[in-house]
Amino acid sequence: MTETSPATIITFVAYIACVFVLAGLSHRLLATKSFLGEYFLGSRGLGSWALAFTFAATAASGGSFTGFPSLIYSYGWVLAFWIASYMVAGVCSMGVLGKRLNQVARKTGAITIPDVLRDRYDSTALALFATSTIIFFTVCNLIAQFKAGALIIEETFNLPADWGYSAGLIIFAVTVVFYTAYGGFRAVVWTDVLQGIVMVLGITLLLPVVLRQGGGMESINRKLRDRPPTLVTSVPGAYNDLVIQARGQLDTAGLIYRHPQRANAPLEIRWDPGVGAEQRFIEVFLATDGDGQPTTTGNDVKGAIEQHPRLGPRFRVSFPYDNNEIVTDRFGQSTERGATGIVGLDGARGTERFVFLRGDEVLFGPGRSARGEPFHPLGMAISFFFMWAITGMGQPGTMLRLMAFKDSRTLKRAILTVTGFYSMIYLPLVFILVAARVLIPELNAENSDKAMVLVATRVVGDMGLAYQILGAVLVAAPFAAVMSTVDSFLLMISSGLVRDIYQRTINPRVSDRTVKRASYATTVIVGILVTLLATRPPDFLQRIIVFTGSGFAATFLCPIMLGLYWKGMTRQGALSAMVGGFVVMVGFFLPTLFGGSRIDLLGFHPNLWGLIVSFGLGFLVSKRTGPAPAHLVDRYFYKLSSPQPSHSTEDGRQSRVGGSA
Amino acid sequence: MTADSIQPRKTVDPVFRNSLRECVFLLLLWLACCLYTVTYCYLAGYLVHEPHPNATGPSIGKLVGPLTAFDRHPQSLTTPFGLGVPDWVFFGVIVPWVVAVVITVLYCLFFFVEDDLSGAGRAGENP
Numbered sequence: 001m002t003e004t005s006p007a008t009i010i011t012f013v014a015y016i017a018c019v020f021v022l023a024g025l026s027h028r029l030l031a032t033k034s035f036l037g038e039y040f041l042g043s044r045g046l047g048s049w050a051l052a053f054t055f056a057a058t059a060a061s062g063g064s065f066t067g068f069p070s071l072i073y074s075y076g077w078v079l080a081f082w083i084a085s086y087m088v089a090g091v092c093s094m095g096v097l098g099k100r101l102n103q104v105a106r107k108t109g110a111i112t113i114p115d116v117l118r119d120r121y122d123s124t125a126l127a128l129f130a131t132s133t134i135i136f137f138t139v140c141n142l143i144a145q146f147k148a149g150a151l152i153i154e155e156t157f158n159l160p161a162d163w164g165y166s167a168g169l170i171i172f173a174v175t176v177v178f179y180t181a182y183g184g185f186r187a188v189v190w191t192d193v194l195q196g197i198v199m200v201l202g203i204t205l206l207l208p209v210v211l212r213q214g215g216g217m218e219s220i221n222r223k224l225r226d227r228p229p230t231l232v233t234s235v236p237g238a239y240n241d242l243v244i245q246a247r248g249q250l251d252t253a254g255l256i257y258r259h260p261q262r263a264n265a266p267l268e269i270r271w272d273p274g275v276g277a278e279q280r281f282i283e284v285f286l287a288t289d290g291d292g293q294p295t296t297t298g299n300d301v302k303g304a305i306e307q308h309p310r311l312g313p314r315f316r317v318s319f320p321y322d323n324n325e326i327v328t329d330r331f332g333q334s335t336e337r338g339a340t341g342i343v344g345l346d347g348a349r350g351t352e353r354f355v356f357l358r359g360d361e362v363l364f365g366p367g368r369s370a371r372g373e374p375f376h377p378l379g380m381a382i383s384f385f386f387m388w389a390i391t392g393m394g395q396p397g398t399m400l401r402l403m404a405f406k407d408s409r410t411l412k413r414a415i416l417t418v419t420g421f422y423s424m425i426y427l428p429l430v431f432i433l434v435a436a437r438v439l440i441p442e443l444n445a446e447n448s449d450k451a452m453v454l455v456a457t458r459v460v461g462d463m464g465l466a467y468q469i470l471g472a473v474l475v476a477a478p479f480a481a482v483m484s485t486v487d488s489f490l491l492m493i494s495s496g497l498v499r500d501i502y503q504r505t506i507n508p509r510v511s512d513r514t515v516k517r518a519s520y521a522t523t524v525i526v527g528i529l530v531t532l533l534a535t536r537p538p539d540f541l542q543r544i545i546v547f548t549g550s551g552f553a554a555t556f557l558c559p560i561m562l563g564l565y566w567k568g569m570t571r572q573g574a575l576s577a578m579v580g581g582f583v584v585m586v587g588f589f590l591p592t593l594f595g596g597s598r599i600d601l602l603g604f605h606p607n608l609w610g611l612i613v614s615f616g617l618g619f620l621v622s623k624r625t626g627p628a629p630a631h632l633v634d635r636y637f638y639k640l641s642s643p644q645p646s647h648s649t650e651d652g653r654q655s656r657v658g659g660s661a
Numbered sequence: 662m663t664a665d666s667i668q669p670r671k672t673v674d675p676v677f678r679n680s681l682r683e684c685v686f687l688l689l690l691w692l693a694c695c696l697y698t699v700t701y702c703y704l705a706g707y708l709v710h711e712p713h714p715n716a717t718g719p720s721i722g723k724l725v726g727p728l729t730a731f732d733r734h735p736q737s738l739t740t741p742f743g744l745g746v747p748d749w750v751f752f753g754v755i756v757p758w759v760v761a762v763v764i765t766v767l768y769c770l771f772f773f774v775e776d777d778l779s780g781a782g783r784a785g786e787n788p
Contacts, residue, residue: 080750081702087758088691091765095687095773100680103778217745225735360735363747365707378703378710379721385695408775415773419765423758565681603720637677640669 007465008457011472012156012479015198016175019483022190023183030184035516036503039184040495041111041404046189051405052417053196054189055094057484058397060199060425065148065481067545068426069452072433073443075375076224076362080430082376085389090418093392098402098411100564104636105403112492113396113556114500116403120563121571122632124505129575131496133555133582134396137548138489139530144544145489146172146534149482155453156475161238169534172482177527180487181520185404188487195480200424202473206456207428209467213459214435223438227359231255232320232370232443233298235352237344239337240298244282244305245316246356252314254355254372255282259345263292269304271311281353282311286343298339320443362437379603386608391549394557397488494523546607547589554581554610558618566622567633573622581614679774686772690764698757704731706749 030038037043046054072079101116108119113134118127146169153159153168179187214220229250233241235257244255252271260268267287272280284301286294302317319338345352355372367375376384392398405411429452436455443451456475498518503510558581559574588599588606601609622628703710710728722728739748746755 077747077750078706080754081698081706084698084702084754084758085691085695087698087754087761088687088694088765091761091768092687092691095768096684099676099683099776099778103676103680103776106778218740218743219745221738221740221745221747225738358735360738361708363735363738364733364749365702366709374709377720377722378699378725381699381703382695382721385699389691407778408773412769412773412775416766416769419762423762427755427758565677565684602724603722634671637674638671639674640671 007468008472008475009157011469012476015472015476015480018194019175019179019191022194023179023187026183026187026190029186035512035519036499037111038186039516039519040491040499041400042185042189044106044404044406046401046405046410048405048410048413048417050189050193051401051410052414052421054192054484054488055398055401055414056090056418056421056425057192057196057199057481058401058488059089059093059392059395060196060481060484064425064429065199065452067144067148067543069429069433069436069455070448070450071375072430073437073448073451074369075367076364076434076437077430078362078365078367078376079433080427081365081381082384083388083426083430085385085387086422086426089389089392090422091415092389093395093398094402094411094415094418096393097399097561097564098405098415099408101399101402101560102405102411104564107635110403112495112499113399113560114496115504117559117563117574118500118504120632120636121559121574122629123571123575126559126571126575126578127500128505129578130556131500133551133578134496135493137551137555138493139526139533140544141548142486142489142526142530143534144548145482145486146530149173149176149479149486150534151450152453152475152479152482155450156457156479166535169531173527173531173534176483176486177490177524177531180490181523181527184519185491188484188491189404191487192484195484196421198473198476198480200421202456202476203425203428203432205473206432210432210435210439210455210459214438217431217435220435220438221363224362224434225360229356229358231354231356233257233352233354234370235344237341240339240341240343241320242298242302242339243318243320244356245318247314247316250356250358251277252280252282252356253278254353255284256354257343257345257352258283258285259294259350260285260288261292261350263288263290267296267300267304269308269311271308273310282315284343286345294343294345296343297341298343301343302339362434377603379600380605383605383608386611387546387550387605390557390611391553391607393561394553394555395549396552396556397485397492399556399560400488400492490523490526493526494519497522546605547585550605550607550610551582551585553607554585554614557581557611558614562615562618562622564636567637568622568626568628569618570622570625570628572625573618573620576621577614577618580617581610584613585610676776676778679776683768683773686768690761690768694757694761698753702749702753704728706733706747706753707731708733708735 033043068079068083071082104110104120105116108116110116110119114127114130117130118124149172150165150168153171154164157164157168159165159167179191183190211217211220214223229246231244231254233244233255235241246252265285265288268285270283270285282305284296284304286296287300289295298319305311305315305317353372354370355368357368357370361368365381366377369375402411405414432455433451436451436459439459440451440454443454453475456471498515502518503515555578558577559569562569562577563574585606588601588609592598598606600606627633709732710722733749740746741748741751744751
């Protein structure tokens with residue numbers, strides 16, 4: 001394993017120092033302005049660069065630099081299709097709601113999304129439900145983001161596997177919670193700008209380096225296509241995974257680990273030449289102890305396959321990238337670690353099945369997982385075109401930024417900047433990680449989350465001082481992405497608790513001083529709670545991020561969008577839309593909590609069903625309970641001009657209360 | 662004419678009107694990109710057009726009928742203009758991406774209205 005260079009560590013630490021300086025400057029500015037408006041919304045004064053970078057950096061989360069690269073590494077070019085709706089995500093997610101939401105928020109003085117809902121529908125219940133939902137989804141997302149941050153630090157500083165994750169988690173949590181709590185929204189935005197620049201710079205510099213090391217994209221594709229069929233196992237437990245490659249013509253579908261369901265069973269390998277190649281599997285019956293628990297290590301399986309008279313000549317067995325390291329003991333003796341861990345197989349489940357993937361499968365759709373499931377079938381392809389562009393509109397974190405810009409011209413320039421930003425980030429990432437599959441040997445599913453960081457530290461880090469500094473910038477890029485999302489989400493929870501629940505519902509007369517203390521305290525407490533939850537994080541970050549992003553959209557997009565653009569949207573319609581969308585999302589994901597699969601009705605992602613149910617209920621219930629109160633319609637959809645001697649309005653309706661303009 | 666009969670004249674909020682027009686334009690742009698990219702990539706870029714195995718009920722792949730005629734052979738891959746990008750990604754994702762960026766620029770320059778947003782209210786004014 002290559003050591004991380006001092007240049008990488010120094011650059012990384014310098015970056016963190018910059019973030020703290022920005023937090024300090026922001027804190028000084030905070031003292032000169034109205035606390036709430038400044039702490040949670042930057043006094044509605046964002047310029048175009050600040051808006052663009054804070055919007056894009058918040059959207060480009062840990063998923064963009066850990067989960068997304070992991071998926072590209074695993075499934076290949078089909079991820080260009082998976083991410084394709086980013087071609088219009090910038091303009092849609094900012095342009096559809098931006099101007100109108102900003103205007104409405106100014107009109108009512110709203111500084112949070114629950115504020116907007118409370119005022120638009122004149123409903124405290126809606127605001128409280130919105131706040132609760134925000135807290136629920138945000139905490140889920142933050143756990144995944146904290147894991148991403150911890151993994152990046154662990155990998156960057158080469159921390160030992162047994163305590164590296166915990167140390168990384170604490171360093172990450174202390175850094176991000178401190179600067180967010182201390183500096184508030186302005187610090188978050190300024191660091192977002194810094195982080196956005198780091199992301200673009202990192203990707204832009206990394207692309208040519210990786211392409212050159214891989215011999216160009218043509219060569220990379222050729223190497224991928226010509227690779228022998230490969231199987232990578234990924235079962236519970238550390239250092240137990242194997243890479244199995246066919247030496248010649250592949251005549252076996254895959255490998256099945258089987259728990260023998262009895263005590264003191266020996267390790268046994270079966271391979272039946274009598275069945276067709278597509279049904280022929282290497283069956284590994286694991287050895288068990290007196291309690292029936294598996295005792296077989298990955299190394300045992302490797303040895304058994306290599307010594308098998310029929311399988312030995314057919315397959316080459318090695319270790320995934322992270323297992324293939326040299327371990328030096330305290331006497332200076334070095335040994336190859338290999339797969340020394342027990343193959344962790346749940347006796348109740350009994351089997352784990354993996355299939356061989358041909359090299360050319362990563363050049364086309366739909367992509368297949370190590371377990372043989374298609375990654376991106378048609379229903380998912382349609383769903384994911386909704387996911388980034390449409391779902392992106394419904395994120396409270398990004399909507400909040402649309403309430404904070406200065407004027408229309410700022411929004412226009414920011415749309416152009418964000419469109420360029422997304423183009424410079426997402427397509428190059430696909431190129432880089434497709435190349436990474438050639439440059440870095442096999443990673444198992446668990447470690448593929450580290451693919452991007454490994455590219456930055458290992459591939460680039462071996463190339464001399466100039467590239468070591470580049471490597472440091474590149475490591476900072478994913479770290480920046482994670483931090484920029486976490487800081488925004490921490491503030492969102494804090495604002496929900498302090499502003500929406502305490503100040504506007506429980507105690508409207510609370511003093512500024514108390515609000516200030518409560519804001520600092522809640523940000524820190526939430527940070528600590530999430531850190532504790534992230535000590536046992538889930539696998540595959542991208543799944544959590546997709547769940548929370550979809551949940552936000554299914555809950556918030558309809559009441560906000562129809563509330564801004566449809567006069568007939570009622571309080572009951574909005575509440576139905578929010579509850580319906582939330583219930584569908586949680587319900588469709590619920591089986592995953594019990595070891596099952598997400599419900600993909602008709603093959604579509606729950607995201608799509610959540611939006612359909614939410615908009616459907618919002619429309620139908622509003623139609624049934626309408627019309628909306630005239631004073632709200634007047635306030636949000638009409639402008640009052642100089643008095644005229646008439647009772648009727650332009651469209652012939654009567655009104656009781658005039659709106660403000 | 663008495664004071665009671667004098668009412669302020671109501672007109673549709675111009676920010677609402679312009680925003681709605683822009684909203685419709687952008688949703689149509691998204692729809693056009695979605696229809697083109699999904700159709701092209703699915704038909705031209707997949708080795709097999711198999712249905713979703715975990716789908717609850719019939720999958721969308723089953724609903725549109727068998728598309729095996731569109732299955733790609735691995736050896737048929739080309740990379741247009743020597744860029745190293747698979748043909749289906751180039752025409753299905755990169756070309757529409759460039760077109761979408763151009764339309765976005767035109768939208769911002771010629772379609773987007775710089776409305777005045779400085780209505781009543783300041784941050785933190787409520788409650």
